[in-house]
Amino acid sequence: MVTLGCGSAEPAAPGPPPVSVVRAPDPDPGAIPAAPQGKVLLTITGRIGATNDDGVLRLDRAELDRLGLLAMSVNDPWAKQRVDLQGVWLRDLVGLARPDTGAATLHVTALDDYQVDLDLADVRDQSILLATRTGEGADLPVESGGPTRVVFADDLAQRYSPDLWIWNIEKIEVR
Amino acid sequence: MTGGASRWERWARPRVLVAAVLVVLVMTVGLIGLYSVLLDRMSSQVEDAQSRSANLSNADREVLVLLQAVTQLGPDSDPDEIDLHRGVAGRQIVVSIASFEPGDPQVRELQDVRSELAAFPWDRLVESRGRDVALRREAIDLVARSEERVNLLRSEQEKQFYAVTAESLTANQHGQLTLTALVTLVLGLGIAGITVVLRRSRSDVEQAFAALKGEVDERRVAEEALRASEGRFRSLVQRASDLTIVTDDHGVVTYVSPAVEALVGYRPEDFLELPLLVHVEPEERADVATAITLLTDRPGLVRTIELRLCTADGRTRSVEAVCQNLIDDPDVRGLVWNGRDVTERKALESELNHRAHHDPLTGLPNRALLLQRLAETLVSPRSARRRLSVVVLDLDGFKNVNDTLGHGAGDELLQEAARRLLGCVREGDIAARLGGDEFAVMICSVEPDDALQIAGRVVDVLHEPFTVAGHHLTVGASVGIAHGNGPGSAEALLLDADIAMYVAKRTGKGRLEVFEPEMRVKASHRTRLQQELARAVERGEIEVAYQPVIDLCTRRPSMVEALARWRRPGQPAVPADVFIALAEESGAINKIGLEVLRRACHAAERWREQPGNHDLGIAVNVSVHQVLAGHLADHVVEVLRETGLPPARLTLEITESAALGDSARVAAEFARLQAMGVCIAVDDFGAGYSSLGLLMSLDVDALKIDRSLLDFDTTRRGSLVMAIAELGHTLGLKVVAEGVETAQHLQRAREASCDAVQGFFLSRPLEEGAVEDFLTGWTTARMADPVGHV
Numbered sequence: 001m002v003t004l005g006c007g008s009a010e011p012a013a014p015g016p017p018p019v020s021v022v023r024a025p026d027p028d029p030g031a032i033p034a035a036p037q038g039k040v041l042l043t044i045t046g047r048i049g050a051t052n053d054d055g056v057l058r059l060d061r062a063e064l065d066r067l068g069l070l071a072m073s074v075n076d077p078w079a080k081q082r083v084d085l086q087g088v089w090l091r092d093l094v095g096l097a098r099p100d101t102g103a104a105t106l107h108v109t110a111l112d113d114y115q116v117d118l119d120l121a122d123v124r125d126q127s128i129l130l131a132t133r134t135g136e137g138a139d140l141p142v143e144s145g146g147p148t149r150v151v152f153a154d155d156l157a158q159r160y161s162p163d164l165w166i167w168n169i170e171k172i173e174v175r
Numbered sequence: 176m177t178g179g180a181s182r183w184e185r186w187a188r189p190r191v192l193v194a195a196v197l198v199v200l201v202m203t204v205g206l207i208g209l210y211s212v213l214l215d216r217m218s219s220q221v222e223d224a225q226s227r228s229a230n231l232s233n234a235d236r237e238v239l240v241l242l243q244a245v246t247q248l249g250p251d252s253d254p255d256e257i258d259l260h261r262g263v264a265g266r267q268i269v270v271s272i273a274s275f276e277p278g279d280p281q282v283r284e285l286q287d288v289r290s291e292l293a294a295f296p297w298d299r300l301v302e303s304r305g306r307d308v309a310l311r312r313e314a315i316d317l318v319a320r321s322e323e324r325v326n327l328l329r330s331e332q333e334k335q336f337y338a339v340t341a342e343s344l345t346a347n348q349h350g351q352l353t354l355t356a357l358v359t360l361v362l363g364l365g366i367a368g369i370t371v372v373l374r375r376s377r378s379d380v381e382q383a384f385a386a387l388k389g390e391v392d393e394r395r396v397a398e399e400a401l402r403a404s405e406g407r408f409r410s411l412v413q414r415a416s417d418l419t420i421v422t423d424d425h426g427v428v429t430y431v432s433p434a435v436e437a438l439v440g441y442r443p444e445d446f447l448e449l450p451l452l453v454h455v456e457p458e459e460r461a462d463v464a465t466a467i468t469l470l471t472d473r474p475g476l477v478r479t480i481e482l483r484l485c486t487a488d489g490r491t492r493s494v495e496a497v498c499q500n501l502i503d504d505p506d507v508r509g510l511v512w513n514g515r516d517v518t519e520r521k522a523l524e525s526e527l528n529h530r531a532h533h534d535p536l537t538g539l540p541n542r543a544l545l546l547q548r549l550a551e552t553l554v555s556p557r558s559a560r561r562r563l564s565v566v567v568l569d570l571d572g573f574k575n576v577n578d579t580l581g582h583g584a585g586d587e588l589l590q591e592a593a594r595r596l597l598g599c600v601r602e603g604d605i606a607a608r609l610g611g612d613e614f615a616v617m618i619c620s621v622e623p624d625d626a627l628q629i630a631g632r633v634v635d636v637l638h639e640p641f642t643v644a645g646h647h648l649t650v651g652a653s654v655g656i657a658h659g660n661g662p663g664s665a666e667a668l669l670l671d672a673d674i675a676m677y678v679a680k681r682t683g684k685g686r687l688e689v690f691e692p693e694m695r696v697k698a699s700h701r702t703r704l705q706q707e708l709a710r711a712v713e714r715g716e717i718e719v720a721y722q723p724v725i726d727l728c729t730r731r732p733s734m735v736e737a738l739a740r741w742r743r744p745g746q747p748a749v750p751a752d753v754f755i756a757l758a759e760e761s762g763a764i765n766k767i768g769l770e771v772l773r774r775a776c777h778a779a780e781r782w783r784e785q786p787g788n789h790d791l792g793i794a795v796n797v798s799v800h801q802v803l804a805g806h807l808a809d810h811v812v813e814v815l816r817e818t819g820l821p822p823a824r825l826t827l828e829i830t831e832s833a834a835l836g837d838s839a840r841v842a843a844e845f846a847r848l849q850a851m852g853v854c855i856a857v858d859d860f861g862a863g864y865s866s867l868g869l870l871m872s873l874d875v876d877a878l879k880i881d882r883s884l885l886d887f888d889t890t891r892r893g894s895l896v897m898a899i900a901e902l903g904h905t906l907g908l909k910v911v912a913e914g915v916e917t918a919q920h921l922q923r924a925r926e927a928s929c930d931a932v933q934g935f936f937l938s939r940p941l942e943e944g945a946v947e948d949f950l951t952g953w954t955t956a957r958m959a960d961p962v963g964h965v
Binding site: 078079080081111112115117119121141142143144145146161163167168 | 236262263265267273666
């Protein structure tokens with residue numbers, strides 16, 4: 001595969017990741033999301049306790065936004081450019097689906113059938129972002145990796161393979 | 176005049192020759208540098224070309240999918256689908272653009288494709304659901320054109336990859352020949368020069384120049400041979416197209432050029448009126464059939480297809496065919512295949528591929544190939560990855576074999592180890608050499624315990640004696656195993672097994688450890704500490720504390736033991752045993768040891784200048800790693816000379832360990848130190864294993880009884896202390912009791928007739944400045960019989 005070539009990797013100064021809160025989450029983040037009213041952006045299946053449509057969890061824009069919105073600037077190793085994105089922590093999204101105690105993996109599938117496995121422990125411990133909007137807050141176009149995509153902050157990017165940067169996400173199966 | 180000229184020749188010619196040798200030497204070194212840079216650059220070019228063609232092939236696929244969606248657009252289609260595929264294709268084009276350098280012409284071409292696609296009125300097309308026939312034809316034309324452009328770029332990149340690979344091969348040959356010629360020239364010039372200097376006769380000089388001329392001729396011959404081989408190589412790679420086949424819309428051959436006979440041994444008649452697939456290698460038939468269907472459906476489309484044809488003598492030839500759909504052409508009415516024989520190129524590719532993926536010494540797959548196979552298994556269905564395990568193993572004591580018997584023996588050992596490893600694995604498993612003395616096995620087990628059984632067998636067979644270069648050796652292996660049931664990459668899985676292997680090595684070698692996630696946390700903690708320690712050593716942040724040792728006979732301080740301390744600013748101190756173990760692992764121990772030795776000897780010499788302290792000795796701890804590194808005695812000589820400390824005042828304390836007993840090198844190093852007058856003491860005696868064996872095999876001067884043995888309840892009322900002290904005295908050694916923390920401990924040490932004691936009860940470790948006060952203070956306290964008060 002392509003090797004990561006994002007110029008000089010200067011050791012980042014220790015400090016908080018460059019994340020800012022655009023909107024705080026809704027007051028009751030634990031509630032099971034309502035059945036989707038709008039277009040479904042993401043489907044979560046597998047070993048989950050919270051479902052809203054025949055055993056799976058379908059999330060539209062309104063339900064995704066209830067988790068709040070964070071803004072982050074990341075270095076896309078594939079497009080080799082810096083992009084500003086907004087979204088939610090992947091761990092918050094997964095928490096919403098209430099994975100059962102035996103769950104260990106997120107099996108993520110993209111529209112072009114690209115698939116990766118993310119370690120659920122990593123997802124819980126690390127600040128991995130599921131981008132759902134552009135830096136300006138607009139819907140994320142498919143050409144920019146929408147409807148949703150997984151990105152890593154600069155301090156994580158060196159630790160995780162560029163192959164884990166999955167875009168055009170269609171569904172997530174909790175395994 | 177003649178005499179003058181001849182003298183000038185005698186003086187000048189040797190010098191001219193020497194100068195020529197130097198010039199050629201410099202050229203040789205320069206060329207070696209130049210070629211290594213060149214080859215490096217080429218291999219990265221090959222990689223780039225490969226990744227570009229992968230990205231372009233993704234983009235091509237997505238554009239084709241878009242084409243399909245546009246073609247099938249109808250009243251019932253999902254209106255979002257076109258936009259979705261357009262977006263996915265767009266993203267792949269962006270990724271492809273990013274894989275080129277900004278100024279490349281391909282970037283312009285791809286950006287052009289991208290903006291053409293973006294400029295199309297897709298909204299109108301989707302709204303009309305394909306009923307606007309003209310607009311839809313326009314869309315199909317645009318997407319088909321875009322696909323062709325992307326596909327062209329992709330095949331260009333593929334060709335680029337082959338070209339770069341061939342070029343790097345040629346450059347490599349070139350470099351080797353030129354270097355051989357230059358080295359020959361140096362030798363020739365050198366011999367000529369020596370001849371001139373020795374004989375100084377005119378005829379010899381002429382002969383030398385004649386020899387030189389011979390070398391130059393030889394070089395010309397070599398260059399001609401190189402040119403000839405280049406020509407041959409080119410003719411293999413770039414043979415002209417020579418095979419033409421026409422098939423009808425059912426894939427049945429209607430024409431084949433006579434060249435086919437030379438290629439596969441069948442006559443053209445054998446092909447006619449039969450499906451082409453009959454002559455295609457069975458494994459490839461399905462792929463070729465798909466390609467034919469795809470082509471047949473789209474008049475005018477051109478594709479490059481690689482296929483293998485069966486030959487009359489039962490082998491296959493690889494053919495690269497440019498295939499064009501000319502069904503609409505009334506003169507042809509079929510697919511036209513223009514093929515060329517690429518069998519040699521394929522063989523060359525697979526040879527290059529083999530060399531890139533195998534270890535030349537053992538013939539086993541290398542790390543790259545193992546990672547590739549692991550990655551392939553990891554993306555396969557979950558049931559397969561669940562059964563995947565990786566074993567990493569490291570030969571214990573391999574370095575010793577290399578150091579003592581030479582690299583030839585080391586290589587022989589590795590080859591034999593590889594053979595034994597291959598004997599343990601089953602079909603489908605992969606044994607690989609990761610580098611050095613590290614091997615790995617990828618196991619796809621049927622039963623859950625298979626992997627463990629195989630790993631256990633590996634431990635057993637590697638523990639059996641080896642016969643290498645006429646010596647019988649036992650090395651053994653530490654083995655780590657990780658299972659592929661979690662997510663994560665091939666690299667991560669290999670790293671997990673590696674971490675488990677290091678745990679096995681640290682906890683006593685020759686063992687098998689199964690990876691647990693906690694090990695990763697500990698390993699990363701260790702790595703971080705090791706990095707911090709390396710920095711602390713650089714900055715001189717390793718401090719030395721001193722603990723007095725009191726002689727029970729004279730009842731006064733006879734010695735001070737130097738103890739290394741690592742205080743991290745603003746963080747808890749790291750216990751000495753922890754950071755010393757870390758330093759031993761990373762090799763920092765040699766620097767730390769020398770630093771502590773130097774500071775302790777300086778300090779001791781200062782204290783000894785004070786009245787009454789003239790007999791004070793200093794004890795410094797040394798690690799077995801320092802001894803095995805082979806510089807310890809040199810360092811001691813250097814420090815003693817620097818400080819002026821008499822050798823007899825220095826004691827080196829070494830902790831007993833398995834490594835101490837069985838090395839002739841340790842005994843030799845100790846003998847050299849003792850010959851100087853330095854004392855050797857065994858530290859923490861009785862805490863580890865092989866204590867007695869150690870005393871038998873090593874000649875030491877003193878024992879320090881481990882603190883755990885003074886403990887009343889656990890050591891049979893102190894009888895062990897007594898027994899050990901007696902043993903020490905029988906062997907003529909000085910015996911020191913460590914860890915004296917209470918009056919009872921002191922009493923027990925006295926009853927056991929220990930020669931000296933050390934511990935918190937007498938003094939804690941002190942800062943350097945506080946030692947002098949302690950020594951002065953003791954002089955007065957001694958009058959009050961401080962030891963005897965118990």
